[in-house]
Amino acid sequence: MKKLAPFIFGLFSLMVFSQSKTILSSEIRWKAYKTLKTESLSHFGTVNLKEGNLIFKGNDLAGGSFVMDMKTIDAADMNEDPKMKKMLENHLKSDDFFDTNKFPTASFQIKSVKKINSNGYNYQVAGPLTVKGISKNISFPVKVFQSNAVYTLTSAQFTFNRKNYGLKYNIFEDMLISNEVEINVTVKAQ
Secondary structure, three states: OOOHHHHHHHHHHHHHHEEEEEEEEEEEEEEEEEOOOOHHHEEEEEEEEEEEEEEEEOOEEEEEEEEEEEEEEEOHHHOOOHHHHHHHHHHHHOOOOOOOOOOOEEEEEEOEEEEEEEOOEEEEEEEEEEEOOEEEEEEEEEEEEEEOOEEEEEEOOEEEEHHHHOOOOOHHHHOOEEEEEEEEEEEEEO
């Protein structure tokens, strides 16, 4: 019983002192390049968060989860040309890339959190990013701060390799696209 007591106390502490905060607003920005990686050969935009939460233990980030609505992927760089914008967005939603009819959401779950003090970021988060049913662990720094009852989490720019998630186009065109996709996330939770 003596060995079980610390486990029970730890579990009780986690349940009592952990608080889930619901996401109030979010901004998820993406950017992808051709292989030459110049601004003129890039596309960028946003994707909406469907649902999510941040978990805090006291005032410290302890976890969280995010579900992105991939049917909302937007190519903001094409706003001046609505016809080309629609074509690109439909292509991103097709089975060449995100296949949103079969996989309407993508997700990220914060499984581990480590305190850091690096370039204004105070946590390193890690966990599985799931796209098209494929999960791979990723890690990146975030800055979390509280103002009144609202917590804001802002990520450093991080990347994922699109090919690790089956985001592949036909062979010739695929060679012209960089494998790395850049992501920036800001969420507010209460």
